[in-house]
Amino acid sequence: xxxxxxxxxxxxxxxxxxxxxxxxxxxxxxxxxxxxxxxxxxxxxxxxxxxxxxxxxxxxxxxxxxxxxxxxxxxxxxxxxxxxxxxxxxxxxxxxxxxxxxxxxxxxxxxxxxxxxxxxxxxxxxxxxxxxxxxxxxxxxxxxxxxxxxxxxxxxxxxxxxxxxxxxxxxxxxxxxxxxxxxxxxxxxxxxxxxxxxxxxxxxxxxxxxxxxxxxxxxxxxxxxxxxxxxxxxxxxxxxxxxxxxxxxxxxxxxxxxxxxxxxxxxxxxxxxxxxxxxxxxx
Ligand SMILES: O=P(O)(O)OC[C@H]1O[C@](O)(COP(=O)(O)O)[C@@H](O)[C@@H]1O
Ligand SMILES: [Mg+2]
Ligand SMILES: [Mg+2]
Numbered sequence: 001x002x003x004x005x006x007x008x009x010x011x012x013x014x015x016x017x018x019x020x021x022x023x024x025x026x027x028x029x030x031x032x033x034x035x036x037x038x039x040x041x042x043x044x045x046x047x048x049x050x051x052x053x054x055x056x057x058x059x060x061x062x063x064x065x066x067x068x069x070x071x072x073x074x075x076x077x078x079x080x081x082x083x084x085x086x087x088x089x090x091x092x093x094x095x096x097x098x099x100x101x102x103x104x105x106x107x108x109x110x111x112x113x114x115x116x117x118x119x120x121x122x123x124x125x126x127x128x129x130x131x132x133x134x135x136x137x138x139x140x141x142x143x144x145x146x147x148x149x150x151x152x153x154x155x156x157x158x159x160x161x162x163x164x165x166x167x168x169x170x171x172x173x174x175x176x177x178x179x180x181x182x183x184x185x186x187x188x189x190x191x192x193x194x195x196x197x198x199x200x201x202x203x204x205x206x207x208x209x210x211x212x213x214x215x216x217x218x219x220x221x222x223x224x225x226x227x228x229x230x231x232x233x234x235x236x237x238x239x240x241x242x243x244x245x246x247x248x249x250x251x252x253x254x255x256x257x258x259x260x261x262x263x264x265x266x267x268x269x270x271x272x273x274x275x276x277x278x279x280x281x282x283x
Contacts, residue, residue, distance in 0.1 A: 003059035004103070004117055007080065008131055011101055012142065012149045014053045015121045015129060018046055018085075018099065019144065022123060026091050033067050042091055043067050046084035046099070054080055064108065064258060066227040071108065071258065078116070079104040083227035087195020096124040098197025102231035108258070111230075112251030118231035118238075120197050130155060130204070132238040139239045157241045158207035161268045164188035165199040165210045167222065172215035180278040184209065184271065196228050200266060204239070209267035211275065213246075221245075221263035225255040229264040242272040246279030 061077030233243035
């Protein structure tokens, strides 16, 4: 089996197991992970599951997780970056969570231009997995159920954007950004639920903009370059959308460390251009 097929299949199978057993981890204790973020038992549980399965593959040479301080050497092969459980703070309130995976051909540090695949799993009312790969023309969505992964559809971003999901408390965001948000929210329906994967799925389905800007709490934005921002940017750009940190595509961001963060905007081209036009004048 092709190396990339091994990785995709392993993520699908492990995601099935996560989906089935997540309820056992809903009431999770909270501690702190490598990037100083809240870490739940469920985060650690999911990280161990994906590590056990992925590190056993010949295709995987390095396992790099949001939940671990350092990269784990697994021999020859691709570098796999992973957010085992995205939006884990949503578990306690029984809201959607996800898993995000990036596959790099080059050793880290690397920009998103070295990605050759990215995947996102959404554990919502049902479980889906969206896969973008260099060696495939289309971005494929799978429905994961009863241990099987059915091809469910091809992704393309709707031209006419409908929704917007912007993070951050207003007092903690720049005045300029709040002005932009006010303008954009005139015509777009608010859709923000606190898990990047779930909020981005709204944008992928209906068109629009998802953004986690720099705030006084997170001066570099909250989302991690290797585990969230860049793999999702790869996916969005593969289906005709765009990404930005405010000035450039997220795929050109040069990360300063394994747990580097970046302001993150993902969505339709015209909305990303408005973000850049606004941020470009330093507001
Ligand atoms: O609570 P906030 O500040 O709105 O942040 C929500 C963001 O934090 C995250 O939960 C961080 O991800 P993790 O749960 O993987 O740490 C994102 O999924 C989400 O977009
Ligand atoms: Mg996350
Ligand atoms: Mg996480």
